[in-house]
Amino acid sequence: MNVAVIIPAAGASTRYQQAATEAGVDPGATRSKLDEDLGGRPVLQRTVELFANHAAVSVIIVAGPHGEEAFADFKLRYGDKLGMLGVRLARGGKAHRYETVAAALSLVPESCTHVAVHDAARPCAPADLIERVLEAAERHAAVIPGLDVADTVKRVGEPIAETRADPLAAILGAPPPSAATGPRPVQQTVDRAGLVAVQTPQVFSRELLVRAYAQSDLASTDDAQLVERLGERVVVVPGDARNIKITRPGDLHMARVILNVRAPEARAAHKRF
Numbered sequence: 001m002n003v004a005v006i007i008p009a010a011g012a013s014t015r016y017q018q019a020a021t022e023a024g025v026d027p028g029a030t031r032s033k034l035d036e037d038l039g040g041r042p043v044l045q046r047t048v049e050l051f052a053n054h055a056a057v058s059v060i061i062v063a064g065p066h067g068e069e070a071f072a073d074f075k076l077r078y079g080d081k082l083g084m085l086g087v088r089l090a091r092g093g094k095a096h097r098y099e100t101v102a103a104a105l106s107l108v109p110e111s112c113t114h115v116a117v118h119d120a121a122r123p124c125a126p127a128d129l130i131e132r133v134l135e136a137a138e139r140h141a142a143v144i145p146g147l148d149v150a151d152t153v154k155r156v157g158e159p160i161a162e163t164r165a166d167p168l169a170a171i172l173g174a175p176p177p178s179a180a181t182g183p184r185p186v187q188q189t190v191d192r193a194g195l196v197a198v199q200t201p202q203v204f205s206r207e208l209l210v211r212a213y214a215q216s217d218l219a220s221t222d223d224a225q226l227v228e229r230l231g232e233r234v235v236v237v238p239g240d241a242r243n244i245k246i247t248r249p250g251d252l253h254m255a256r257v258i259l260n261v262r263a264p265e266a267r268a269a270h271k272r273f
Contacts, residue, residue, distance in 0.1 A: 009120035010092030039261025046123035063092035118201035137203040145239035146196030156184040
């Protein structure tokens with residue numbers, strides 16, 4: 001088994017920064033979630049390290065921003081660190097994740113038998129999870145990890161617009177509360193039987209993933225969805241609750257707990273770099 005790992009890292013961290021702003025963090029002080037500190041190393045580097053020393057992995061491609069200036073800045077921040085781990089940097093897509101994966105996939109050597117795609121913001125994937133997915137990929141052409149949905153799932157509608165007068169806000173000239181933060185009406189309770197919450201890494205035979213990305217419609221929520229459109233079977237192996245995706249600032253705290261590392265302000269000054 002000869003595996004190429006693709007790590008899409010072209011996102012703008014919009015939800016992360018929006019959540020930080022809503023929590024009262026100065027927008028100018030909010031960084032990309034991939035730059036955040038996890039025990040002295042940025043999130044993206046921690047994610048790459050999950051695969052850097054794996055015997056089956058021969059190539060790691062990290063796809064950064066598409067824009068020339070943004071990519072140059074990305075290389076400046078990460079080029080040296082990731083280069084020491086044998087990573088190849090590539091420019092990602094203009095607007096969508098699938099564009100970024102497609103750009104990286106075009107750089108995968110034909111000598112690779114399999115391609116693993118892993119979210120850049122999942123730095124806590126346990127080694128046994130990665131082994132479980134790769135082992136299954138030796139027998140199946142498309143393998144994804146998933147967790148059985150334990151909570152009740154409900155489909156909801158758009159937020160209900162609520163107008164609440166705030167005299168102080170009016171005096172200070174603050175904008176009215178966003179309708180997007182209002183309560184949302186329940187439309188339906190979804191039967192959770194057979195539902196799984198999907199994670200990464202998702203591993204495919206190289207030939208199958210190349211065929212999946214040759215389709216005309218690439219709009220998808222994950223790579224396995226493109227394989228499903230070909231009518232090919234995708235199998236699910238047990239995921240891991242520790243394999244969280246950092247989407248909001250609270251997830252960063254949870255990642256530090258999982259990895260047993262401290263926030264930079266909690267470490268001695270000489271250990272922050």
